[in-house]
Amino acid sequence: MSGRLTVVGLGPGAAEFTxxxxxxxxxxxxxxxxxxxYLARVPGAGTSQRRHASGNRVEVERARHALExxxxxxxxxxxxxxxxxxxxxASAVFEAIETGEAHWRDLDIRVEPGITAxxxxxxxxxxxxxxxxxxxxxxxxxxxxxxIERRLEAAARGDFVIALYNPASRARPHQLGEAFSLLRKxxxxxxxxxxxxxxxTRQAQHHITTLADAHTVDADMRTxxxxxxxxxxxVQRGPGVPWVYTxxxxxxxx
Amino acid sequence: MSGRLTVVGLGPGAAEFTxxxxxxxxxxxxxxxxxxxYLARVPGAGTSQRRHASGNRVEVERARHALExxxxxxxxxxxxxxxxxxxxxASAVFEAIETGEAHWRDLDIRVEPGITAxxxxxxxxxxxxxxxxxxxxxxxxxxxxxxIERRLEAAARGDFVIALYNPASRARPHQLGEAFSLLRKxxxxxxxxxxxxxxxTRQAQHHITTLADAHTVDADMRTxxxxxxxxxxxVQRGPGVPWVYTxxxxxxxx
Numbered sequence: 001m002s003g004r005l006t007v008v009g010l011g012p013g014a015a016e017f018t019x020x021x022x023x024x025x026x027x028x029x030x031x032x033x034x035x036x037x038y039l040a041r042v043p044g045a046g047t048s049q050r051r052h053a054s055g056n057r058v059e060v061e062r063a064r065h066a067l068e069x070x071x072x073x074x075x076x077x078x079x080x081x082x083x084x085x086x087x088x089x090a091s092a093v094f095e096a097i098e099t100g101e102a103h104w105r106d107l108d109i110r111v112e113p114g115i116t117a118x119x120x121x122x123x124x125x126x127x128x129x130x131x132x133x134x135x136x137x138x139x140x141x142x143x144x145x146x147x148i149e150r151r152l153e154a155a156a157r158g159d160f161v162i163a164l165y166n167p168a169s170r171a172r173p174h175q176l177g178e179a180f181s182l183l184r185k186x187x188x189x190x191x192x193x194x195x196x197x198x199x200x201t202r203q204a205q206h207h208i209t210t211l212a213d214a215h216t217v218d219a220d221m222r223t224x225x226x227x228x229x230x231x232x233x234x235v236q237r238g239p240g241v242p243w244v245y246t247x248x249x250x251x252x253x254x
Numbered sequence: 255m256s257g258r259l260t261v262v263g264l265g266p267g268a269a270e271f272t273x274x275x276x277x278x279x280x281x282x283x284x285x286x287x288x289x290x291x292y293l294a295r296v297p298g299a300g301t302s303q304r305r306h307a308s309g310n311r312v313e314v315e316r317a318r319h320a321l322e323x324x325x326x327x328x329x330x331x332x333x334x335x336x337x338x339x340x341x342x343x344a345s346a347v348f349e350a351i352e353t354g355e356a357h358w359r360d361l362d363i364r365v366e367p368g369i370t371a372x373x374x375x376x377x378x379x380x381x382x383x384x385x386x387x388x389x390x391x392x393x394x395x396x397x398x399x400x401x402i403e404r405r406l407e408a409a410a411r412g413d414f415v416i417a418l419y420n421p422a423s424r425a426r427p428h429q430l431g432e433a434f435s436l437l438r439k440x441x442x443x444x445x446x447x448x449x450x451x452x453x454x455t456r457q458a459q460h461h462i463t464t465l466a467d468a469h470t471v472d473a474d475m476r477t478x479x480x481x482x483x484x485x486x487x488x489v490q491r492g493p494g495v496p497w498v499y500t501x502x503x504x505x506x507x508x
Contacts, residue, residue, distance in 0.1 A: 007381075016275035019369065024270070059502075085376045087502070091384030094499035098489045106492035111377035113369050113454075115273065122339045123365035130345030131397075132405050134388030134414060142503035143385075147413075151386050154412025158405040160388060200367075235352045238360035245348035248313075248341070249396035 003070035003107050007090045009083040009114020010041055012200025017115045025077055025112055033066040034079035034089070042079060057141075059092035067096055067104045083116035087137045087165050117224045118163040120200030125208070126235070126243035128194065128226050133161035133246075138168070138175050145175070152179055156186035161232060161246055164225040168216065176216040176225065183227060187211055192228035194244060199224055208234070208244060257324035257361050260331050261347050263338040263368020264295055266454025271369045279331055279366055287320040288333035288343070296333060311395075313343060317350035321358045337370035341391045341419050371478045372417040374454030379462070380489070380497035382448065382480050387415035387500075392422070392429050399429070406433055410440035415486060415500055418479040422470065430470040430479065437481060441465055446482035448498060453478055462488070462498060 006025050011017030026032070026042055029049060036053035052069075054062050063078065070076045080088035090111050097104050122129045134155050140148060155162045162183075167176045183191075189212035197205040197220070207218055211227065219225055231250065234242040260279050265271030280286070280296055283303060290307035306323075308316050317332065324330045334342035344365050351358050376383045388409045394402060409416045416437075421430045437445075443466035451459040451474070461472055465481065473479055485504065488496040 011273070014275075016278070017273050017367070019265070019271050019273055021268075021270035083373050083377075085373065085381045085383050087384075090377075090381035091499055091502045094381050094384075094489055094497055095501055097497075098487075098499075105490065109491075109497070111381065113271070113373040113377040115367050115369065116373065119337050119339065119367040119370065123337075123344075123367040127339045127344035127348055127365065129339050130341075130348075132388065132390045134386065134409070134412075136386045144504060147504055151412040151414065154408045154414070155388070158388075158408025158412075159401075160405065160408070233352075235348055236359065237363075243348055243351075243363070245345055247349050248345045250398060250401055 003073045003076070005066055005070040005076045005078065005093065005107055006110045006112055007078045007080065007084040007093055008112040009080045009088065009116070010038060011115040012082055012117050012120040013198065014201055015043070017120065017200055019112070019114065022112050022114060028075060029077040030075045031069050032077050032079055033062060033069070038079045038081050059089060060096050063089065063093040063096035064100060066093065067100060067107065070107050071101070071104060080114070083114045084111055085113065086116040086135065115200065117165065117199050121196035121224045121226065124196065124199060124204055125194055125206050127245040128228060128232055129161055130246040130248055131161060131229055131231060133163060135163045135165060137165045138179060139166040139172065140175065149182060152182050153186065156183055159229050161229045162227040164227070166221070167219040167223055167225045169221045176219050180211065180214055180216065184211055188230070192232045192234065192244060194226040195219055195223055196226065197223045206241070208241060257327045258329045259320055259324040259347065259361055260364045260366055261334065261338040261344045262331055262366040263334045263336050263342065263370070264292060265369040266336055266371050266374040267452065268455055269297070271374065271454055273366070273368065276366050276368060282329060283331040284329045285323050286331050286333055287316060287323070292333045292335050313346035314350050317343065317346040318354060320347070321350055321354060321361065324361050325355070325358060334368070337368045338365055339367065340370040340389065369454065371419065371453050375448070375450035375478045375480060378450065378453060378458055379448055379460050381499040382482060382486055383415055384500040384502055385415060385483055385485060387417060389417045389419060391419045392433060393420040393426065394429065403436060406436050407440065410437055413483050415483045416481040418481070420475070421473040421477055421479045423475045430473050434465065434468055434470065438465055442484070446486045446488065446498060448480040449473055450478045450480065452476050460495070462495060
């Protein structure tokens with residue numbers, strides 16, 4: 001079977017974060033499949049390149065459509081923001097393969113990595129992920145809130161830096177507040193919290209606060225929330241907001 | 255003060271994973287500072303570009319040297335592999351600033367993100383990071399083994415996918431075995447384990463096994479070890495090794 005499907009990540013927003021490997025795959029595609037907002041970020045397609053835009057909430061349907069196109073011999077690219085394997089389309093594609101047509105398993109399926117929001121947000125404010133860290137999606141569309149609570153508690157007990165993806169949406173306005181309440185019982189009030197909005201884009205905004213003072217209104221669908229470990233600290237700089245970093249060692253040099 | 259210091263990540267190996275943003279910064283640099291193996295990956299420097307190569311184990315000294323050069327008005331780039339903020343040079347730079355000369359805080363300090371090994375390894379085998387995940391460095395050069403054990407236990411109790419960076423070196427041959435022993439008490443024997451060696455390079459190798467059968471001899475300094483969550487699974491494909499993925503949902507579709 002000659003069809004090909006590649007799941008790519010564009011990175012967080014600015015074109016300068018899209019890897020040459022992804023740019024090459026996009027140029028060679030006959031069909032681009034993805035959420036309309038992400039497809040709009042792919043530069044000028046040739047007239048023969050077909051674009052299949054869809055809404056944000058139909059991941060497995062979108063994956064099945066992409067697999068059907070590939071099975072017709074097309075060179076299909078499924079477009080994600082950030083990294084396709086981090087809370088994005090790559091898992092949906094393998095889920096569709098697992099439950100779909102047997103011949104889809106003979107297709108040439110590839111995944112091309114990208115800069116995920118957590119890395120872009122971290123780079124913009126310093127090095128908050130410098131120690132051990134974890135990434136948790138707060139969306140309970142596909143998993144139970146009790147599992148999310150169990151993971152927040154484990155991350156807090158392990159003193160990990162925590163990156164919260166999908167912290168809030170119109171359909172889920174209260175979960176970030178519940179997450180902060182849970183973390184306040186397990187982590188010191190002065191724990192550093194960063195709200196990174198539209199990380200890796202020209203509209204990027206960063207708000208540094210503490211766990212005690214963190215307000216959920218500072219988060220929306222485009223926000224990543226970083227919660228520091230016990231060693232995460234600020235370094236004051238001459239001009240501008242301080243840097244945030246987590247030392248590699250357990251106790252930073254005095 | 256006109257000096258500039260940018261900490262960049264080249265990505266995991268192949269040049270096609272280095273972002274255009276990092277390539278631009280490298281071209282504009284007057285001075286490149288880094289571990290000699292990573293500097294060797296930076297393409298042909300202009301004759302006026304100075305290279306300052308050092309050994310692998312002198313991160314804070316290297317960071318101080320880079321800051322001194324920037325304070326002389328140079329345009330300095332500190333070169334990391336992968337992402338500079340993930341177990342790499344960015345933290346060392348901020349640690350050097352925190353403990354160093356006051357005027358270093360007036361320098362123009364930036365971090366440019368890169369594809370970290372975990373993302374490249376995941377993309378090469380499917381989508382193992384599709385759920386919540388954490389990253390732990392097994393090196394106890396800078397933190398205690400008891401803290402590492404505490405984090406492994408927390409990650410296991412939270413049913414995270416776990417990416418183990420720096421799983422073994424000649425100086426630390428036994429720690430990965432101790433980590434597997436600890437995880438075997440908390441995770442099922444059939445938990446999927448992947449050894450990804452030289453991820454994101456032309457020499458990349460992937461070995462898929464289970465927690466029961468994982469052998470530490472399969473890991474060295476260039477290996478990333480991925481330990482699946484309870485939902486992480488294989489999808490058999492026609493030709494070749496199976497894909498590994500973690501569904502976005504708690505229980506994948508039957």
